Amino acid sequence: MSAKFLESFGSKLAEQWVATLLTPAFVFWAGGAAAGLQRFGWKRASTWLSQQPEPLQIAFLVGVFCLIVASAFVVQRFDLAVLRFLEGYWHPWLRPLRRWLIAREEKRSQRINDRWQELQKLQRLNPNQITTEQRDELIQLDLQLHYLPLENQIMPTRLGNILRAAEQWPLEKYGLDAIVCWSRLWLLLPDAVKKDLQEARADLNTAVRFWFWSLLFIVWTFWAWWAAPVGIFSAIFIYRYWALEAARNYGELIEATFDLHRHLLYQSLRWNLPPDPNEERRVGRQLTEYFWRGWGL
Structure with a gap:
């Protein structure tokens, strides 16, 4: 050369x-x-x-x-499509598989909730008798419940449940639909907050992209047998130890953004932020309706 x-x-x-x-x-x-x-x-x-x-x-x-x-x-270009697939938004012909996976996730959610209730009751009645292992288990169960959506909103995959739970928390706490309000809130956020959110979303997109490349790697099996196990193992590893963690981080930042900056939505429309949580949920639903359809008062 x-x-x-x-x-x-x-x-x-x-x-x-x-x-x-x-x-x-x-x-x-x-x-x-x-x-x-x-x-x-x-x-x-x-x-x-x-x-x-x-x-x-x-x-x-x-x-x-x-x-x-x-x-x-x-x-x-397929980052969003692959992410939606990993969340569980599938083609109608996959509905039987989707229903089966949702039923399995519902059973897992019920097991976690039952065990959490059992340990909560034990800690409340006998706070001095609960062991360190049980206390650690209670903390882990509490975290798992935080990343699970409501029973009627369960998704077929764990990644889908993590992001669905992140979407639901603003609605449950403040009456704000995250899907409707997010684009409006984004325009009002400080640059530092936007940067953190963009980095978290980029990490999630990168994990999804690596997962997709790992799946594509299986195509080389027709030349070498080892391509299939390498691709499958990589896809499983990336999903469990990268994509899920990135989704949790991104979901937590979305929740924190609504916790700390939702007042910007009210200020931009010259609405008063209700001081009472119950009243805020009612007004938050009105605000969501106003954003979506143009009325709410």
């Missing part, structure tokens, strides 16, 4: 190369290349590449770079 091409690693183009190599798109195509080399042999590929003229070798590398960048851009 020419010296000019090697010198390009010190330019802006080199910076883009390095950034691209660190993306899941590169891992996906590198895995595909490894599977292809296993299937067809490294010697054949290296012999073919070495026999090509230098301009063709450079064109080949540039083409690989463009393929990685283009595929990363295309997959990124």
Whole structure:
């Protein structure tokens, strides 16, 4: 290869190369290349590449770079669709599976709630007799309940339940529908709050994107058997230890935003923020109705 091409690693183009190599798109195509080399042999590929003229070798590398960048851009466009899928918003023909998963999540929710009630009663009646393990279990159960929506709003996946619970808390506490009010509240938030929310949402989107790339990795199975277990294990690991945690963090920030900044909605419309919680829930529902349909008073 020419010296000019090697010198390009010190330019802006080199910076883009390095950034691209660190993306899941590169891992996906590198895995595909490894599977292809296993299937067809490294010697054949290296012999073919070495026999090509230098301009063709450079064109080949540039083409690989463009393929990685283009595929990363295309997959990124599906972030929202993949997130909605992981939440449990599925096509109607998957309704039987969705109903089965919702029933399973409802049973899990009931088990958590029953055990929490049992430990709460034990702590209330015998606060000095509850063990450290039981107290730790009570704390964990309380956290799990916080990330579960109301019984009639259960989603088929845990990620969906976490985000659904985050959407419900503003309505339960303040009468504000998060879906209707969020776009209005966003325009009023301080820049520092927006930055934190954007970073949390970016982390969730990145986790979803890595999950999708892991699932796509299974396509290389027709060249190498190990692609399937690698893709499946990666998808499970990313979902359990990254996507769920990112969803919890994002949901908590949404709840905190309504807790601390909901007054901006009232101020922007010159409505008085009710001091009483019960009255605020009633007025909050009126405010939501006003935003959605244009009346509420």
